[in-house]
Amino acid sequence: MHRYWDKVIKPILIASRPRTIVEIGSMSGLNTFKLLDYCKYCNANCFIIEQTPLYNVELLKAYYGHRATVMERLSLDALPEIVQYDLLLVDGDHNWYTVYHELALAEQMAQRTGRFPIVLLHDTDWPYGRRDMYASPESIPPAFRQAYARQGMEPGRSALLESGGFNAYSNNAVSEHGDRNGVLTAIEDFMKRSVFDLRLFKLYSHHGLGILVPSQSELMLTLPYIIAASGM
Template sequence: MNRFWDKIIQPIVEKNSAKHIVEIGCASGVNTKKILRFGEKKYIKLSAIDPKPLFNTNDLKVHYKDRFDFYKDISLNALPLLKDYDIVLIDGDHNWYTVYNELKLIEKSSVNKTFPIVFLHDVAWPYARRDLYYNPENIPKKFRHPYKKAGMKEGHSDLLKKGGLNAKLNNAIYEGNQRNGVLTAVEDFLKETKYDLSFQMTKKCRGLGIIYPKSKDLDVSIKNLLSSF
């Protein structure tokens, strides 16, 4: 998400006067720190979720106090604990089951409220139509595709025998079937939701998708930001 913050996400956060951001997937905390610095003068609260953060979250808590909450857990456990958020950044476990259910939990939290603006990373190749499992045991067997540690090459549906992208990660063996991949999860959710939502995306930097309440003003703003990225 760090690559999208300055030119896409921050302008939308500002335009919509957001007061509570949820960040799913923090990694080394680069984007987490950007959000906190940006929100310091505007008093924007950040709730961050990551089961294995690669930075010292306590230091940030000491500095930002009640403006920063951290949940060292998987998103599907932590999201039900949160409410009244305006923006959600999803960049955690890139598979259908996790992303689809993250969106369903956001929907449930939004009953009788405005649906938040949701940014999703990895809606383009390689995980648009293929699951990645950081911890396969977190995914119910019914929704877990056969997988192995093997790399990928764009334009090749089969995993490579040697080398390739993310060869040390648990990648689904098959690509493009039902309930497989981040973009598939987004599409399945949008088909079912009763909210009147729009979706736009860019394929750059592995893809950024944006779900938001239908609005001509937002349509134009988001289209312009994505096209200029």
């Protein structure tokens, strides 16, 4: 998600001025440290949900202090413990079950506080917009888990490749499209049943970014211009 920082994420931060940020999926921290710099200089806080961070968590805490809270757990276990947040960045486990329920938990928070957060979701285009990937297949209930294999993909082909291809060592759903399959499908299914009036904006570079915004949000005044200026 860090590739969107300069043209999309930073302008959204400036326009919306979030006081509490949640990032799901930080990996090596390329986006995380930029979020924390924002928090440091704008008197905000960031919750980072990442099971296996690829950086020194203690050094991060020492530098950013109380601005940073690192939660080394599954997102669906950690999110309910965060009382309120204004901005949610989702770049963790790219499958229907996880993303749908991350959004459902954000909605539960919003029903308590009266305000749905701005949500940025990575991988809304190929390959995981319409295909599940499981970081930990055992964490997904069998009824919601597609048949999967450790085989790669190529654009324009639904079936997995026999060898090679993109993300060949990930647990990828055997088939593309269909019910309960993929990040974008999860967003669309959530929006159909949400009690909030939400708008979805989509960018298509770098595997896609979905921006989910309450229709009454002040960000609606500037977001179309941010997206147009980004060229993404």
